Amino acid sequence: MEGAISKQGGRLFENISSFVRQCIFSVLSVGPVPSHIAFIMDGNRRYSKKENLLDGDEHRAGFSALINMLRYCYELGVKYITVYAFSIDNFKRCPGEVESLMKLMQEKIDELIKEESIVNRLGIRIYFQGNLKLLSDPVRSAAERAMVKTASNSKAVLSVCVAYTSTHEIVHAVQESCEEKWDEIRKQDANNSVGNLIGLEENGKDKDEHLIGVTDVDRHMYMAVVPDPDIIIRTSGESRLSNFLLWQSAHCLLYSPTALWPEIELQIAKYQIAACRFHWSWSVVSDDPLDRLQYFVVDKE
Numbered sequence: 001m002e003g004a005i006s007k008q009g010g011r012l013f014e015n016i017s018s019f020v021r022q023c024i025f026s027v028l029s030v031g032p033v034p035s036h037i038a039f040i041m042d043g044n045r046r047y048s049k050k051e052n053l054l055d056g057d058e059h060r061a062g063f064s065a066l067i068n069m070l071r072y073c074y075e076l077g078v079k080y081i082t083v084y085a086f087s088i089d090n091f092k093r094c095p096g097e098v099e100s101l102m103k104l105m106q107e108k109i110d111e112l113i114k115e116e117s118i119v120n121r122l123g124i125r126i127y128f129q130g131n132l133k134l135l136s137d138p139v140r141s142a143a144e145r146a147m148v149k150t151a152s153n154s155k156a157v158l159s160v161c162v163a164y165t166s167t168h169e170i171v172h173a174v175q176e177s178c179e180e181k182w183d184e185i186r187k188q189d190a191n192n193s194v195g196n197l198i199g200l201e202e203n204g205k206d207k208d209e210h211l212i213g214v215t216d217v218d219r220h221m222y223m224a225v226v227p228d229p230d231i232i233i234r235t236s237g238e239s240r241l242s243n244f245l246l247w248q249s250a251h252c253l254l255y256s257p258t259a260l261w262p263e264i265e266l267q268i269a270k271y272q273i274a275a276c277r278f279h280w281s282w283s284v285v286s287d288d289p290l291d292r293l294q295y296f297v298v299d300k301e
């Protein structure tokens with residue numbers, strides 16, 4: 001008898017807590033859906049230690065979390081998803097780890113571009129961004145194959161940053177911008193001595209028009225194919241950017257949940273995204289409280 005009562009009590013408690021969770025989730029889920037979320041998938045090795053995984057399995061678990069997050073973001077209507085999969089600094093890790101991570105990447109890229117893969121079923125286009133020349137031939141070819149094979153998918157975009165660091169991306173974009181400007185100058189002033197800026201001034205032209213500006217650099221960023229992120233999520237409680245999207249993160253929200261990246265199963269993905277969306281919504285909707293209220297009411301309908 002006592003057992004039956006405590007069982008019933010337990011069930012009642014479960015129902016109430018599930019109802020409260022649902023309410024919290026509904027409150028968190030109002031407001032606009034971000035167009036672009038970027039992820040620093042941090043904490044794979046810590047997870048592996050915690051769960052006593054075999055060497056190499058830490059990033060395999062990380063890849064499963066990526067698929068969960070991808071699926072949920074797609075369901076929610078987030079059009080652009082970007083992940084920091086391997087930085088240029090990561091090449092300094094022990095050779096065994098770099099080799100096993102590269103092998104995993106090659107294997108998973110090939111899996112991703114199969115006809116029946118989640119990427120093709122959902123119509124997701126994949127870009128690999130970074131200094132791809134630093135990758136081994138098989139990994140680079142797999143990345144290029146993936147970009148070609150998914151080029152006609154148009155429902156969402158997954159950008160995978162590999163052999164990537166933001167400072168390298170910025171230097172690369174500035175160099176490309178300079179080269180483009182020099183080409184323009186050479187074309188415009190074919191009769192003058194090539195690239196002689198003093199000569200151009202003597203011809204009465206505005207010197208400033210030959211300087212490179214923000215929009216020039218912007219256009220030459222690897223990430224120029226997608227809009228800037230609204231939110232960067234770095235798991236494992238770290239709140240540093242670690243050379244990721246420095247140029248593109250000028251106005252974005254950095255969110256640092258304590259969960260380790262491989263712990264992101266579907267349910268956790270749902271709650272983490274809802275929580276950071278809530279923070280973000282309040283920062284993008286007007287400062288006027290009445291405007292905000294109106295926005296959320298309209299959005300809910």
Ligand SMILES: CC(C)=CCC/C(C)=C/CC/C(C)=C/COP(=O)(O)OP(=O)(O)O
Pocket residue numbers: 041042043044045046047059062063066084085086087090104105106108109160236
């Ligand atoms: C095809 C494809 C997109 C594959 C992605 C595979 C994947 C999940 C890569 C992440 C690698 C990485 C350096 C994670 C950071 O955790 P960490 O190793 O720094 O862990 P720690 O912070 O606990 O040390």
